Amino acid sequence: MSSRVLTPFRTVAVKHENFKTCEQSGFCKRNRAYADKATASGSSWTSPYNLDPKTISVKNGQLTGTLLKTLGDGSELARLPLTISFLESGVARVTIDEEKRQKGEIELRHGSPARKERYNGVQDWALVGGLTVDTKISGTAGQGEGKTVVQYGRQKTFKVVVKHAPFSVDFLRDDEPQIHFNAKGLLNMEHWRAKIDREPKEGEPAPPEPLEDESTWWEESFGGNTDSKPRGPESVGLDITFPGYEHVYGVPEHAGPMSLKETRGGSGAYDQPYRLYNSDVFEYEMDTPMTLYGAIPLMQAHRKDSTVGVFWLNAAETWVDIVRSKASSNPLSLGIGGTTDTQTHWFSENGLLDVFVFLGPTPQDIIKRYSELTGYSQLPQQFSIGYHQCRWNYVTDEDVKDVDRKFDKHNIPYDVIWLDIEYTEGKKYFTWDKDNFPNPIDMQKQLDSHGRKLVVIIDPHIKNEGGYPVVDALKSQNLGINNKENSIFEGWCWPGSSYWIDAFNPSALAWWKTLFAYANFPGTTPSTFLWNDMNEPSVFNGPETTMPKDNLHFGNWEHRDVHNLNGLTFVNATYEALLARDDPKHPSRPFVLTRSFYAGSQRMGAMWTGDNLASWDHLEASIPMLLNQNIAGFSFSGADVGGFFGNPSKELLTRWYQAGAFYPFFRGHAHIDSRRREPYLAGSPYIEPITQALRLRYSLLPAWYTAFHTASTTGEPVMRPMWYVHPSDEAGFALDDQFYVGDTGLLVKPVLKEGATTVDVYLPPSPGTVYYEYFNYETYTGAGKTVQLDAPLAGHTPVLMRGGHILARKERPRKSSALMKWDPYTLVIALDSSLSASGTLYIDDGESFGYQKGAYIHRRFRFYPSDEANPTNSPLFLRSELDTSHDTKEAKAFLKTMKDVRIEKIIIIGAPEAWGSKTEVVAVREEGQKEKTVPLMWRKGDGKRANWAVVRDPGVGVGKGWQVEF
Numbered sequence: 001m002s003s004r005v006l007t008p009f010r011t012v013a014v015k016h017e018n019f020k021t022c023e024q025s026g027f028c029k030r031n032r033a034y035a036d037k038a039t040a041s042g043s044s045w046t047s048p049y050n051l052d053p054k055t056i057s058v059k060n061g062q063l064t065g066t067l068l069k070t071l072g073d074g075s076e077l078a079r080l081p082l083t084i085s086f087l088e089s090g091v092a093r094v095t096i097d098e099e100k101r102q103k104g105e106i107e108l109r110h111g112s113p114a115r116k117e118r119y120n121g122v123q124d125w126a127l128v129g130g131l132t133v134d135t136k137i138s139g140t141a142g143q144g145e146g147k148t149v150v151q152y153g154r155q156k157t158f159k160v161v162v163k164h165a166p167f168s169v170d171f172l173r174d175d176e177p178q179i180h181f182n183a184k185g186l187l188n189m190e191h192w193r194a195k196i197d198r199e200p201k202e203g204e205p206a207p208p209e210p211l212e213d214e215s216t217w218w219e220e221s222f223g224g225n226t227d228s229k230p231r232g233p234e235s236v237g238l239d240i241t242f243p244g245y246e247h248v249y250g251v252p253e254h255a256g257p258m259s260l261k262e263t264r265g266g267s268g269a270y271d272q273p274y275r276l277y278n279s280d281v282f283e284y285e286m287d288t289p290m291t292l293y294g295a296i297p298l299m300q301a302h303r304k305d306s307t308v309g310v311f312w313l314n315a316a317e318t319w320v321d322i323v324r325s326k327a328s329s330n331p332l333s334l335g336i337g338g339t340t341d342t343q344t345h346w347f348s349e350n351g352l353l354d355v356f357v358f359l360g361p362t363p364q365d366i367i368k369r370y371s372e373l374t375g376y377s378q379l380p381q382q383f384s385i386g387y388h389q390c391r392w393n394y395v396t397d398e399d400v401k402d403v404d405r406k407f408d409k410h411n412i413p414y415d416v417i418w419l420d421i422e423y424t425e426g427k428k429y430f431t432w433d434k435d436n437f438p439n440p441i442d443m444q445k446q447l448d449s450h451g452r453k454l455v456v457i458i459d460p461h462i463k464n465e466g467g468y469p470v471v472d473a474l475k476s477q478n479l480g481i482n483n484k485e486n487s488i489f490e491g492w493c494w495p496g497s498s499y500w501i502d503a504f505n506p507s508a509l510a511w512w513k514t515l516f517a518y519a520n521f522p523g524t525t526p527s528t529f530l531w532n533d534m535n536e537p538s539v540f541n542g543p544e545t546t547m548p549k550d551n552l553h554f555g556n557w558e559h560r561d562v563h564n565l566n567g568l569t570f571v572n573a574t575y576e577a578l579l580a581r582d583d584p585k586h587p588s589r590p591f592v593l594t595r596s597f598y599a600g601s602q603r604m605g606a607m608w609t610g611d612n613l614a615s616w617d618h619l620e621a622s623i624p625m626l627l628n629q630n631i632a633g634f635s636f637s638g639a640d641v642g643g644f645f646g647n648p649s650k651e652l653l654t655r656w657y658q659a660g661a662f663y664p665f666f667r668g669h670a671h672i673d674s675r676r677r678e679p680y681l682a683g684s685p686y687i688e689p690i691t692q693a694l695r696l697r698y699s700l701l702p703a704w705y706t707a708f709h710t711a712s713t714t715g716e717p718v719m720r721p722m723w724y725v726h727p728s729d730e731a732g733f734a735l736d737d738q739f740y741v742g743d744t745g746l747l748v749k750p751v752l753k754e755g756a757t758t759v760d761v762y763l764p765p766s767p768g769t770v771y772y773e774y775f776n777y778e779t780y781t782g783a784g785k786t787v788q789l790d791a792p793l794a795g796h797t798p799v800l801m802r803g804g805h806i807l808a809r810k811e812r813p814r815k816s817s818a819l820m821k822w823d824p825y826t827l828v829i830a831l832d833s834s835l836s837a838s839g840t841l842y843i844d845d846g847e848s849f850g851y852q853k854g855a856y857i858h859r860r861f862r863f864y865p866s867d868e869a870n871p872t873n874s875p876l877f878l879r880s881e882l883d884t885s886h887d888t889k890e891a892k893a894f895l896k897t898m899k900d901v902r903i904e905k906i907i908i909i910g911a912p913e914a915w916g917s918k919t920e921v922v923a924v925r926e927e928g929q930k931e932k933t934v935p936l937m938w939r940k941g942d943g944k945r946a947n948w949a950v951v952r953d954p955g956v957g958v959g960k961g962w963q964v965e966f
Helices: 026-044 122-126 363-374 397-409 440-448 469-476 506-515 559-581 616-631 650-660 687-699 701-714 889-897 913-917
Strands: 049-051 057-059 062-070 076-086 092-096 138-142 147-152 158-163 168-173 176-181 220-222 225-227 236-242 247-250 274-276 298-303 306-312 318-327 339-348 353-358 387-389 416-419 453-457 461-463 491-493 496-500 528-532 592-594 606-608 666-668 739-741 746-748 758-763 770-773 779-781 785-790 799-802 805-809 825-830 837-844 856-865 876-882 902-909 922-926 932-934 937-939 948-957 962-965
Touching: 026 236, 026 318, 026 339, 076 147, 076 158, 122 559, 176 306, 236 353, 247 339, 247 616, 298 363, 306 363, 353 363, 363 701, 387 687, 397 416, 397 440, 440 453, 461 469, 469 496, 469 506, 506 559, 528 559, 559 592, 616 650, 650 666, 650 687, 687 701, 701 739, 701 805, 701 837, 758 779, 799 805, 799 825, 825 837, 825 856, 856 889, 922 948, 932 948, 948 962
Parallel strands: 387 416, 387 666, 416 453, 453 528, 528 592, 592 606, 805 837, 825 902
Antiparallel strands: 049 062, 057 062, 062 076, 076 092, 092 353, 138 147, 147 158, 158 168, 168 176, 176 236, 220 225, 236 339, 247 298, 274 318, 298 306, 306 353, 318 339, 461 496, 491 496, 739 746, 746 799, 758 785, 770 779, 770 799, 805 825, 837 856, 856 876, 876 962, 902 948, 922 932, 922 962, 937 948
């Protein structure tokens, strides 16, 4: 939900005056001015940071030393401890602290009880592994040459060159520069300094003129709030250059193109940096670097066949400027044929300078190493990748049951119905409105009868009302966030006067767990799951609709230190609470949806893009937004289908369902003032394509679940942009309106324009690669060109299958995913030009953690000719092989439950012409069974359609090894 209620509904654009520009953010203004000064000085600019060679040490997997910061008058001002850690994974980590703050040798203003150190706790929340250092690195401290060189990486193909004066760091792969730190001299760590009273006093000499502009160092006011800034200026900044890389991606969440735009000059550039400051932005705009609800400070740079990246580990307000410069290899070429460098400038309000460096060389390498650090995407419960039906609000338990019945009446599948805040008694969480929801258990029994679930909302603000046990406990046990005076902070949100749980506090986490126990939250069941909204946190009467930065959290860390982490800690508390409510011997995987997030939030659930609008541009923007989420490690992501605000036209609603069926998280949602728009209300001719889109999603759930399993084990995204799959094809590097689904080979191009009845799909230049239209098997070849597909409104989402892939689906329409559990599978084989294909299928119970003990099926399917050099004249085979081995009692028990689940059909697209005269040519051999022959039906394609064949009921189990010989 948004932080505003519109009654009656009207479209109101984002209120820019509620949010800072760079000019209004003191540290952003200072760092941009610092960059402008360096640029204006040209070659005469020298960075005031030098690495003291006497302090350098290379041992135990780390390079350590001390940076010395000086001002223009030559006076040494600050000692900055430097650590470069070389991890076993091949990742390098550069950390710079400030000695005075580190030792507590500073004074805070206003008698503040805040901590004196730079915040060093981000890693405790965001990182879960991958930090083991490589003690076998080799380094040379070439003091005479003014640099230190370290070889690292698994094959020692990576190199870091640390230049001492001025300080800079170059990262090389195979001796080729990939990333430069401080090449432009913009490193800036604002050291502590006492405030000097510049007002002359009678009888005393005038104080010295300041060496720097101090106008934004101290108190800072915005939106009626004054930030006391007790530690004074403390920002950190660094320029990071990607030489030879034109495209950079990531740093979600922003409503703009996937390939990030320039922010200082350049064609079509923004005039503001990309901002990362989690905020409740009401009716956000398109094509802007303005901050939104979440922040993942991971950036990837890509050029032909090479990907590198950086991860800026800082939870404070952060801005990122991007500038591209083109260098010609020949001064007479007029820029033709040169290379493009992307220069980025990062600056955060405070905290450590802490950056991880990934040298690839593939995008798969980047996401795997990043996921080792921050955790893999949660393997969700099966129901949660089905369709979710939500609105603000279903008004009674009878309303919920009526919606449930109408889905069934119209044979439309769905898995989850949601309740927004109005289900509570007076917006008090852990309660039910007794008048409108007198019997929530009975309501859920109806949902359970078809395997459906309920999600309810619980936000971090707790209503300040006497006699409410939850707020009484929060206050009496000191579990809330405090104001700068260290007493509980009171603000305004949905309930009115509210307090906020401090999820950084271990005692608050322990208390939060107790609230979700079934005895303490009556009306909930094991089928009740959670939605955490407003967790940026949203504070209606706060600066920028959030908390004052000088509020205090557990340990007396200021809110400015941890702001972007706040949403993650709250979701973590809810995730742990859902685990705690179950029998510890048989826990179920939690499902939690969050609006606010940070790096690592992917471990705990799903996210959505917040309060979008029912407009075509918001539908169009959802694809690049979700692609950037996916390549930043957060695959379980979606956008509100239909748009949260407003009333979509029937055409827009239909197109949104057709696109949303390919979002990893698939939910329809609507504002309280919008008209009802459940799918069954669309009427003909719209209900038919909407229903088809939903049924398509459900038929492909085995493929989706397999893709989620891959994301949970390798980090690879569920939605994959063109550059990720085709890293050599420069024409696809900026394409962000089409994408692949996992490893399935499905290439999706939703209709995103009003009135469109065709789409243009770009096919990369892949010799011999063939694409098949998913529904009619029309054939297209990958030749670096665009092909036009028909996309009538009454049809399906345009989808192509890339030859060489095998996917599994289920073809029996059911009311929910739970009712599909024992249904048989169909294998769809899209052959490439060499008559080969492969794919995987992952199955577990879809709800428990039994898979961690081996209770799963993971099969690899291979279709191949016995003689790859002569495929058309050699026998062809389809094999089901074990992809991962496991031999535990849990594995055996699960296989036993699945013994009767079979493959009921095998479809081969691109079937050889030679099969035309055959009707029974398939020999099936299953583990422990005799060879048998089953029928083959072959059909000749007409026009552009490929030949195809079907093997019906081959009689093989999904959990067994078998071979089909053609």
